[in-house]
Amino acid sequence: MLNQSRHSRQREAILALLRSTKLHPTADWLFSELKKEFPNIGLATIYRNLKFFEEQGLVIKIDVGDGFDHYDADTSDHYHFFCDSCRKVIDLDMPPLQFGEVLPDGFSSEHHQLVFFGKCKNCKLELCS
Amino acid sequence: MLNQSRHSRQREAILALLRSTKLHPTADWLFSELKKEFPNIGLATIYRNLKFFEEQGLVIKIDVGDGFDHYDADTSDHYHFFCDSCRKVIDLDMPPLQFGEVLPDGFSSEHHQLVFFGKCKNCKLELCS
DNA sequence: ACATAAATGATAATGATTATCATTTATATC
DNA sequence: GATATAAATGATAATCATTATCATTTATGT
Known part of the structure:
Protein backbone atom coordinates (compact mmCIF):
# COMPACT_ATOMS: atom_id res chain seq x y z
CA MET A 1 0.00 0.00 0.00
CA ALA A 73 1.84 19.36 21.74
CA ASP A 74 -1.02 21.22 23.39
CA THR A 75 -3.11 22.01 20.33
CA SER A 76 -6.00 23.52 22.22
CA ASP A 77 -6.68 27.25 21.85
CA HIS A 78 -4.39 29.08 24.21
CA TYR A 79 -2.00 32.00 24.28
CA HIS A 80 1.63 32.49 25.15
CA PHE A 81 3.87 34.86 27.02
CA PHE A 82 7.42 35.39 25.80
CA CYS A 83 9.79 36.65 28.45
CA ASP A 84 12.15 39.26 27.00
CA SER A 85 14.55 38.49 29.83
CA CYS A 86 14.87 34.69 30.07
CA ARG A 87 13.41 34.12 26.59
CA LYS A 88 11.09 31.36 27.75
CA VAL A 89 7.72 30.70 26.13
CA ILE A 90 5.10 30.31 28.83
CA ASP A 91 1.51 29.12 28.61
CA LEU A 92 -1.07 31.66 29.70
CA ASP A 93 -4.11 30.39 31.54
CA MET A 94 -6.74 32.65 30.02
CA PRO A 95 -9.84 31.94 28.01
CA PRO A 96 -9.62 31.98 24.20
CA LEU A 97 -10.99 35.14 22.64
CA GLN A 98 -13.81 35.22 20.14
CA PHE A 99 -13.08 37.57 17.27
CA GLY A 100 -15.81 36.59 14.83
CA GLU A 101 -17.82 39.76 15.30
CA VAL A 102 -14.93 42.18 15.65
CA LEU A 103 -12.98 41.38 12.47
CA PRO A 104 -13.50 43.93 9.72
CA ASP A 105 -15.96 43.09 7.00
CA GLY A 106 -14.68 40.59 4.44
CA PHE A 107 -12.14 39.02 6.75
CA SER A 108 -12.59 35.70 8.42
CA SER A 109 -9.98 33.73 10.23
CA GLU A 110 -9.85 30.16 11.43
CA HIS A 111 -6.77 30.78 13.49
CA HIS A 112 -5.00 33.57 15.30
CA GLN A 113 -1.83 33.84 17.30
CA LEU A 114 -1.56 36.09 20.32
CA VAL A 115 1.77 36.55 22.07
CA PHE A 116 2.42 38.82 25.02
CA PHE A 117 5.87 40.24 25.64
CA GLY A 118 7.34 41.38 28.92
CA LYS A 119 9.14 40.11 31.99
CA CYS A 120 7.82 36.84 33.37
CA LYS A 121 6.93 36.28 37.02
CA ASN A 122 10.27 34.75 37.92
CA CYS A 123 12.36 37.35 36.14
CA LYS A 124 10.49 40.13 37.90
CA LEU A 125 11.56 38.52 41.19
CA GLU A 126 15.11 37.96 39.89
CA LEU A 127 14.53 34.22 40.21
CA CYS A 128 15.19 33.40 36.59
CA SER A 129 17.19 30.33 35.78
CA MET B 1 30.87 64.81 19.92
CA ALA B 73 6.24 52.64 10.11
CA ASP B 74 2.80 52.75 11.73
CA THR B 75 3.81 52.29 15.36
CA SER B 76 0.33 52.76 16.76
CA ASP B 77 -1.42 49.79 18.37
CA HIS B 78 -2.98 47.75 15.64
CA TYR B 79 -3.28 44.17 14.46
CA HIS B 80 -2.48 42.30 11.30
CA PHE B 81 -3.95 39.67 9.04
CA PHE B 82 -1.64 37.32 7.20
CA CYS B 83 -3.12 35.77 4.09
CA ASP B 84 -2.13 32.12 3.80
CA SER B 85 -2.82 32.35 0.09
CA CYS B 86 -1.11 35.52 -1.22
CA ARG B 87 1.13 35.85 1.86
CA LYS B 88 0.44 39.54 2.29
CA VAL B 89 0.42 41.26 5.66
CA ILE B 90 -2.66 43.44 5.92
CA ASP B 91 -3.62 46.06 8.50
CA LEU B 92 -6.80 45.32 10.39
CA ASP B 93 -9.00 48.23 11.29
CA MET B 94 -10.12 47.16 14.72
CA PRO B 95 -9.70 48.70 18.15
CA PRO B 96 -6.74 47.66 20.28
CA LEU B 97 -7.64 45.21 23.02
CA GLN B 98 -7.08 45.84 26.71
CA PHE B 99 -5.65 42.81 28.44
CA GLY B 100 -4.60 44.30 31.77
CA GLU B 101 -7.35 42.63 33.75
CA VAL B 102 -7.38 39.33 31.92
CA LEU B 103 -3.70 38.37 32.18
CA PRO B 104 -3.01 35.77 34.85
CA ASP B 105 -1.70 36.99 38.18
CA GLY B 106 1.96 37.92 38.16
CA PHE B 107 2.13 38.65 34.46
CA SER B 108 2.18 42.10 33.00
CA SER B 109 2.91 43.02 29.46
CA GLU B 110 3.69 46.29 27.76
CA HIS B 111 3.26 44.82 24.34
CA HIS B 112 1.43 42.05 22.55
CA GLN B 113 1.24 40.86 19.00
CA LEU B 114 -1.94 39.51 17.50
CA VAL B 115 -1.95 38.02 14.03
CA PHE B 116 -4.92 36.47 12.28
CA PHE B 117 -4.45 33.83 9.62
CA GLY B 118 -6.77 32.96 6.79
CA LYS B 119 -7.69 33.94 3.26
CA CYS B 120 -7.85 37.67 2.65
CA LYS B 121 -10.79 39.43 0.99
CA ASN B 122 -9.21 39.43 -2.46
CA CYS B 123 -8.08 35.82 -2.35
CA LYS B 124 -11.56 34.71 -1.34
CA LEU B 125 -12.82 36.37 -4.53
CA GLU B 126 -9.95 34.93 -6.57
CA LEU B 127 -8.75 38.46 -7.22
CA CYS B 128 -5.34 38.00 -5.70
CA SER B 129 -2.37 39.53 -7.45
C1' DA C 1 11.70 -14.85 4.26
C1' DC C 2 10.93 -11.30 0.91
C1' DA C 3 9.77 -7.05 -1.41
C1' DT C 4 8.77 -2.36 -1.02
C1' DA C 5 8.79 2.04 0.30
C1' DA C 6 9.04 4.86 4.52
C1' DA C 7 12.31 6.59 7.99
C1' DT C 8 16.75 7.43 9.43
C1' DG C 9 21.53 9.54 9.87
C1' DA C 10 25.09 12.08 7.77
C1' DT C 11 25.98 15.82 5.36
C1' DA C 12 25.52 19.49 1.95
C1' DA C 13 22.71 23.29 0.52
C1' DT C 14 19.69 27.19 1.31
C1' DG C 15 18.68 31.70 2.47
C1' DA C 16 17.61 35.49 5.62
C1' DT C 17 20.22 38.14 8.56
C1' DT C 18 24.53 39.83 10.75
C1' DA C 19 29.43 40.97 11.02
C1' DT C 20 33.61 42.76 9.03
C1' DC C 21 36.31 46.20 6.88
C1' DA C 22 38.02 49.51 3.69
C1' DT C 23 36.09 53.66 1.75
C1' DT C 24 32.99 57.52 1.68
C1' DT C 25 30.55 61.14 3.84
C1' DA C 26 28.33 64.21 7.41
C1' DT C 27 29.24 67.46 10.68
C1' DA C 28 31.60 69.96 14.41
C1' DT C 29 35.54 72.95 14.97
C1' DC C 30 39.14 75.90 13.57
C1' DG D 1 36.35 77.08 3.29
C1' DA D 2 39.77 73.44 5.00
C1' DT D 3 40.32 69.82 8.28
C1' DA D 4 39.66 66.15 11.65
C1' DT D 5 36.72 62.65 13.37
C1' DA D 6 33.72 59.16 13.62
C1' DA D 7 29.33 57.62 11.58
C1' DA D 8 27.38 55.47 7.41
C1' DT D 9 27.93 53.05 3.35
C1' DG D 10 28.84 49.18 -0.05
C1' DA D 11 30.90 44.87 -0.87
C1' DT D 12 31.44 40.67 0.80
C1' DA D 13 32.12 36.92 4.06
C1' DA D 14 30.19 34.64 8.02
C1' DT D 15 26.42 32.88 10.77
C1' DC D 16 23.02 29.70 11.77
C1' DA D 17 18.31 27.73 11.79
C1' DT D 18 16.13 25.02 8.63
C1' DT D 19 15.65 22.13 4.41
C1' DA D 20 17.17 18.97 0.80
C1' DT D 21 19.78 15.05 -0.75
C1' DC D 22 21.06 10.35 -0.69
C1' DA D 23 22.75 5.98 0.68
C1' DT D 24 21.43 2.81 4.30
C1' DT D 25 18.32 0.88 7.61
C1' DT D 26 13.90 -0.59 9.05
C1' DA D 27 8.80 -1.36 9.35
C1' DT D 28 5.15 -3.77 7.50
C1' DG D 29 2.15 -6.15 4.13
C1' DT D 30 2.33 -10.41 1.39
Whole structure:
Protein backbone atom coordinates (compact mmCIF):
# COMPACT_ATOMS: atom_id res chain seq x y z
CA MET A 1 0.00 0.00 0.00
CA LEU A 2 1.22 3.47 -0.82
CA ASN A 3 1.41 6.74 1.06
CA GLN A 4 1.41 5.12 4.44
CA SER A 5 3.27 6.38 7.46
CA ARG A 6 5.21 3.88 9.49
CA HIS A 7 6.07 3.61 13.10
CA SER A 8 9.53 4.41 14.33
CA ARG A 9 10.96 4.50 17.82
CA GLN A 10 12.43 7.93 17.15
CA ARG A 11 9.12 9.39 16.01
CA GLU A 12 7.36 7.96 19.03
CA ALA A 13 10.00 9.34 21.37
CA ILE A 14 9.89 12.84 19.87
CA LEU A 15 6.13 13.06 20.27
CA ALA A 16 6.24 11.59 23.76
CA LEU A 17 8.85 14.14 24.80
CA LEU A 18 6.82 16.99 23.36
CA ARG A 19 3.76 15.76 25.22
CA SER A 20 5.66 15.53 28.49
CA THR A 21 6.80 19.14 28.65
CA LYS A 22 5.35 22.63 28.77
CA LEU A 23 8.63 24.22 27.74
CA HIS A 24 7.64 24.76 24.07
CA PRO A 25 10.91 23.25 22.91
CA THR A 26 12.98 24.10 19.89
CA ALA A 27 14.31 21.44 17.52
CA ASP A 28 17.72 21.77 19.08
CA TRP A 29 16.44 21.24 22.60
CA LEU A 30 14.61 18.09 21.53
CA PHE A 31 17.76 16.93 19.75
CA SER A 32 19.88 17.33 22.88
CA GLU A 33 17.37 15.54 25.07
CA LEU A 34 16.78 12.65 22.67
CA LYS A 35 20.47 11.97 22.19
CA LYS A 36 20.39 10.52 25.70
CA GLU A 37 18.10 7.74 24.50
CA PHE A 38 19.20 7.68 20.86
CA PRO A 39 22.89 8.58 20.70
CA ASN A 40 22.88 8.33 16.90
CA ILE A 41 19.75 10.33 16.25
CA GLY A 42 20.14 13.01 13.58
CA LEU A 43 18.93 16.55 13.80
CA ALA A 44 17.17 16.10 10.45
CA THR A 45 15.00 13.43 12.05
CA ILE A 46 13.80 15.97 14.60
CA TYR A 47 12.93 18.54 11.93
CA ARG A 48 11.30 15.95 9.67
CA ASN A 49 9.07 14.69 12.43
CA LEU A 50 8.16 18.12 13.70
CA LYS A 51 6.95 18.95 10.22
CA PHE A 52 5.13 15.62 10.08
CA PHE A 53 3.41 16.21 13.42
CA GLU A 54 2.43 19.70 12.40
CA GLU A 55 0.86 18.43 9.18
CA GLN A 56 -1.00 15.78 11.14
CA GLY A 57 -2.27 18.42 13.55
CA LEU A 58 -0.55 16.75 16.48
CA VAL A 59 1.56 19.77 17.40
CA ILE A 60 1.52 23.48 16.71
CA LYS A 61 4.39 25.73 15.81
CA ILE A 62 4.77 28.89 17.86
CA ASP A 63 6.62 31.86 16.44
CA VAL A 64 7.64 34.44 19.02
CA GLY A 65 10.26 36.14 16.89
CA ASP A 66 13.32 34.90 18.76
CA GLY A 67 14.77 33.16 15.71
CA PHE A 68 13.65 29.68 16.71
CA ASP A 69 10.58 27.68 15.92
CA HIS A 70 8.96 26.46 19.13
CA TYR A 71 6.67 23.44 19.25
CA ASP A 72 3.75 22.63 21.49
CA ALA A 73 1.84 19.36 21.74
CA ASP A 74 -1.02 21.22 23.39
CA THR A 75 -3.11 22.01 20.33
CA SER A 76 -6.00 23.52 22.22
CA ASP A 77 -6.68 27.25 21.85
CA HIS A 78 -4.39 29.08 24.21
CA TYR A 79 -2.00 32.00 24.28
CA HIS A 80 1.63 32.49 25.15
CA PHE A 81 3.87 34.86 27.02
CA PHE A 82 7.42 35.39 25.80
CA CYS A 83 9.79 36.65 28.45
CA ASP A 84 12.15 39.26 27.00
CA SER A 85 14.55 38.49 29.83
CA CYS A 86 14.87 34.69 30.07
CA ARG A 87 13.41 34.12 26.59
CA LYS A 88 11.09 31.36 27.75
CA VAL A 89 7.72 30.70 26.13
CA ILE A 90 5.10 30.31 28.83
CA ASP A 91 1.51 29.12 28.61
CA LEU A 92 -1.07 31.66 29.70
CA ASP A 93 -4.11 30.39 31.54
CA MET A 94 -6.74 32.65 30.02
CA PRO A 95 -9.84 31.94 28.01
CA PRO A 96 -9.62 31.98 24.20
CA LEU A 97 -10.99 35.14 22.64
CA GLN A 98 -13.81 35.22 20.14
CA PHE A 99 -13.08 37.57 17.27
CA GLY A 100 -15.81 36.59 14.83
CA GLU A 101 -17.82 39.76 15.30
CA VAL A 102 -14.93 42.18 15.65
CA LEU A 103 -12.98 41.38 12.47
CA PRO A 104 -13.50 43.93 9.72
CA ASP A 105 -15.96 43.09 7.00
CA GLY A 106 -14.68 40.59 4.44
CA PHE A 107 -12.14 39.02 6.75
CA SER A 108 -12.59 35.70 8.42
CA SER A 109 -9.98 33.73 10.23
CA GLU A 110 -9.85 30.16 11.43
CA HIS A 111 -6.77 30.78 13.49
CA HIS A 112 -5.00 33.57 15.30
CA GLN A 113 -1.83 33.84 17.30
CA LEU A 114 -1.56 36.09 20.32
CA VAL A 115 1.77 36.55 22.07
CA PHE A 116 2.42 38.82 25.02
CA PHE A 117 5.87 40.24 25.64
CA GLY A 118 7.34 41.38 28.92
CA LYS A 119 9.14 40.11 31.99
CA CYS A 120 7.82 36.84 33.37
CA LYS A 121 6.93 36.28 37.02
CA ASN A 122 10.27 34.75 37.92
CA CYS A 123 12.36 37.35 36.14
CA LYS A 124 10.49 40.13 37.90
CA LEU A 125 11.56 38.52 41.19
CA GLU A 126 15.11 37.96 39.89
CA LEU A 127 14.53 34.22 40.21
CA CYS A 128 15.19 33.40 36.59
CA SER A 129 17.19 30.33 35.78
CA MET B 1 30.87 64.81 19.92
CA LEU B 2 30.43 61.08 20.38
CA ASN B 3 27.56 58.64 19.90
CA GLN B 4 25.74 60.86 17.49
CA SER B 5 23.72 59.67 14.56
CA ARG B 6 24.20 61.40 11.27
CA HIS B 7 21.99 62.11 8.38
CA SER B 8 22.27 60.13 5.19
CA ARG B 9 20.22 60.23 2.02
CA GLN B 10 19.85 56.46 2.11
CA ARG B 11 18.53 56.45 5.67
CA GLU B 12 16.09 59.21 4.86
CA ALA B 13 14.88 57.38 1.76
CA ILE B 14 14.36 54.07 3.59
CA LEU B 15 12.23 55.72 6.26
CA ALA B 16 10.31 57.75 3.70
CA LEU B 17 9.57 54.61 1.71
CA LEU B 18 8.41 52.75 4.79
CA ARG B 19 6.14 55.67 5.69
CA SER B 20 4.65 55.77 2.21
CA THR B 21 3.39 52.19 2.12
CA LYS B 22 1.03 49.90 3.97
CA LEU B 23 2.60 46.79 2.46
CA HIS B 24 4.66 45.90 5.56
CA PRO B 25 7.77 45.43 3.42
CA THR B 26 10.62 43.03 3.88
CA ALA B 27 14.25 44.12 3.67
CA ASP B 28 14.49 42.65 0.22
CA TRP B 29 11.47 44.55 -1.07
CA LEU B 30 12.89 47.82 0.22
CA PHE B 31 16.21 46.95 -1.38
CA SER B 32 14.62 46.38 -4.79
CA GLU B 33 12.64 49.59 -4.62
CA LEU B 34 15.51 51.74 -3.41
CA LYS B 35 17.89 50.54 -6.08
CA LYS B 36 15.85 52.65 -8.49
CA GLU B 37 16.96 55.80 -6.69
CA PHE B 38 20.27 54.47 -5.34
CA PRO B 39 21.67 51.97 -7.82
CA ASN B 40 24.67 51.27 -5.60
CA ILE B 41 22.80 50.81 -2.32
CA GLY B 42 23.79 47.73 -0.39
CA LEU B 43 21.44 45.28 1.25
CA ALA B 44 23.39 45.70 4.49
CA THR B 45 22.39 49.35 4.55
CA ILE B 46 18.75 48.33 4.53
CA TYR B 47 19.19 45.90 7.41
CA ARG B 48 21.35 48.32 9.40
CA ASN B 49 18.80 51.08 9.13
CA LEU B 50 15.83 48.87 9.88
CA LYS B 51 17.53 47.88 13.11
CA PHE B 52 18.33 51.53 13.78
CA PHE B 53 14.73 52.62 13.21
CA GLU B 54 13.44 49.82 15.39
CA GLU B 55 15.75 50.86 18.24
CA GLN B 56 14.62 54.45 17.84
CA GLY B 57 11.00 53.36 17.98
CA LEU B 58 10.33 54.69 14.50
CA VAL B 59 9.24 51.37 13.05
CA ILE B 60 8.02 48.05 14.38
CA LYS B 61 8.98 44.59 13.27
CA ILE B 62 6.15 42.19 12.49
CA ASP B 63 6.72 38.47 12.65
CA VAL B 64 4.07 36.41 10.93
CA GLY B 65 6.12 33.24 10.63
CA ASP B 66 6.66 33.35 6.87
CA GLY B 67 10.44 33.45 7.19
CA PHE B 68 10.76 37.20 6.61
CA ASP B 69 10.87 40.12 8.97
CA HIS B 70 8.25 42.67 7.97
CA TYR B 71 8.49 46.33 8.92
CA ASP B 72 5.81 48.91 9.59
CA ALA B 73 6.24 52.64 10.11
CA ASP B 74 2.80 52.75 11.73
CA THR B 75 3.81 52.29 15.36
CA SER B 76 0.33 52.76 16.76
CA ASP B 77 -1.42 49.79 18.37
CA HIS B 78 -2.98 47.75 15.64
CA TYR B 79 -3.28 44.17 14.46
CA HIS B 80 -2.48 42.30 11.30
CA PHE B 81 -3.95 39.67 9.04
CA PHE B 82 -1.64 37.32 7.20
CA CYS B 83 -3.12 35.77 4.09
CA ASP B 84 -2.13 32.12 3.80
CA SER B 85 -2.82 32.35 0.09
CA CYS B 86 -1.11 35.52 -1.22
CA ARG B 87 1.13 35.85 1.86
CA LYS B 88 0.44 39.54 2.29
CA VAL B 89 0.42 41.26 5.66
CA ILE B 90 -2.66 43.44 5.92
CA ASP B 91 -3.62 46.06 8.50
CA LEU B 92 -6.80 45.32 10.39
CA ASP B 93 -9.00 48.23 11.29
CA MET B 94 -10.12 47.16 14.72
CA PRO B 95 -9.70 48.70 18.15
CA PRO B 96 -6.74 47.66 20.28
CA LEU B 97 -7.64 45.21 23.02
CA GLN B 98 -7.08 45.84 26.71
CA PHE B 99 -5.65 42.81 28.44
CA GLY B 100 -4.60 44.30 31.77
CA GLU B 101 -7.35 42.63 33.75
CA VAL B 102 -7.38 39.33 31.92
CA LEU B 103 -3.70 38.37 32.18
CA PRO B 104 -3.01 35.77 34.85
CA ASP B 105 -1.70 36.99 38.18
CA GLY B 106 1.96 37.92 38.16
CA PHE B 107 2.13 38.65 34.46
CA SER B 108 2.18 42.10 33.00
CA SER B 109 2.91 43.02 29.46
CA GLU B 110 3.69 46.29 27.76
CA HIS B 111 3.26 44.82 24.34
CA HIS B 112 1.43 42.05 22.55
CA GLN B 113 1.24 40.86 19.00
CA LEU B 114 -1.94 39.51 17.50
CA VAL B 115 -1.95 38.02 14.03
CA PHE B 116 -4.92 36.47 12.28
CA PHE B 117 -4.45 33.83 9.62
CA GLY B 118 -6.77 32.96 6.79
CA LYS B 119 -7.69 33.94 3.26
CA CYS B 120 -7.85 37.67 2.65
CA LYS B 121 -10.79 39.43 0.99
CA ASN B 122 -9.21 39.43 -2.46
CA CYS B 123 -8.08 35.82 -2.35
CA LYS B 124 -11.56 34.71 -1.34
CA LEU B 125 -12.82 36.37 -4.53
CA GLU B 126 -9.95 34.93 -6.57
CA LEU B 127 -8.75 38.46 -7.22
CA CYS B 128 -5.34 38.00 -5.70
CA SER B 129 -2.37 39.53 -7.45
C1' DA C 1 11.70 -14.85 4.26
C1' DC C 2 10.93 -11.30 0.91
C1' DA C 3 9.77 -7.05 -1.41
C1' DT C 4 8.77 -2.36 -1.02
C1' DA C 5 8.79 2.04 0.30
C1' DA C 6 9.04 4.86 4.52
C1' DA C 7 12.31 6.59 7.99
C1' DT C 8 16.75 7.43 9.43
C1' DG C 9 21.53 9.54 9.87
C1' DA C 10 25.09 12.08 7.77
C1' DT C 11 25.98 15.82 5.36
C1' DA C 12 25.52 19.49 1.95
C1' DA C 13 22.71 23.29 0.52
C1' DT C 14 19.69 27.19 1.31
C1' DG C 15 18.68 31.70 2.47
C1' DA C 16 17.61 35.49 5.62
C1' DT C 17 20.22 38.14 8.56
C1' DT C 18 24.53 39.83 10.75
C1' DA C 19 29.43 40.97 11.02
C1' DT C 20 33.61 42.76 9.03
C1' DC C 21 36.31 46.20 6.88
C1' DA C 22 38.02 49.51 3.69
C1' DT C 23 36.09 53.66 1.75
C1' DT C 24 32.99 57.52 1.68
C1' DT C 25 30.55 61.14 3.84
C1' DA C 26 28.33 64.21 7.41
C1' DT C 27 29.24 67.46 10.68
C1' DA C 28 31.60 69.96 14.41
C1' DT C 29 35.54 72.95 14.97
C1' DC C 30 39.14 75.90 13.57
C1' DG D 1 36.35 77.08 3.29
C1' DA D 2 39.77 73.44 5.00
C1' DT D 3 40.32 69.82 8.28
C1' DA D 4 39.66 66.15 11.65
C1' DT D 5 36.72 62.65 13.37
C1' DA D 6 33.72 59.16 13.62
C1' DA D 7 29.33 57.62 11.58
C1' DA D 8 27.38 55.47 7.41
C1' DT D 9 27.93 53.05 3.35
C1' DG D 10 28.84 49.18 -0.05
C1' DA D 11 30.90 44.87 -0.87
C1' DT D 12 31.44 40.67 0.80
C1' DA D 13 32.12 36.92 4.06
C1' DA D 14 30.19 34.64 8.02
C1' DT D 15 26.42 32.88 10.77
C1' DC D 16 23.02 29.70 11.77
C1' DA D 17 18.31 27.73 11.79
C1' DT D 18 16.13 25.02 8.63
C1' DT D 19 15.65 22.13 4.41
C1' DA D 20 17.17 18.97 0.80
C1' DT D 21 19.78 15.05 -0.75
C1' DC D 22 21.06 10.35 -0.69
C1' DA D 23 22.75 5.98 0.68
C1' DT D 24 21.43 2.81 4.30
C1' DT D 25 18.32 0.88 7.61
C1' DT D 26 13.90 -0.59 9.05
C1' DA D 27 8.80 -1.36 9.35
C1' DT D 28 5.15 -3.77 7.50
C1' DG D 29 2.15 -6.15 4.13
C1' DT D 30 2.33 -10.41 1.39
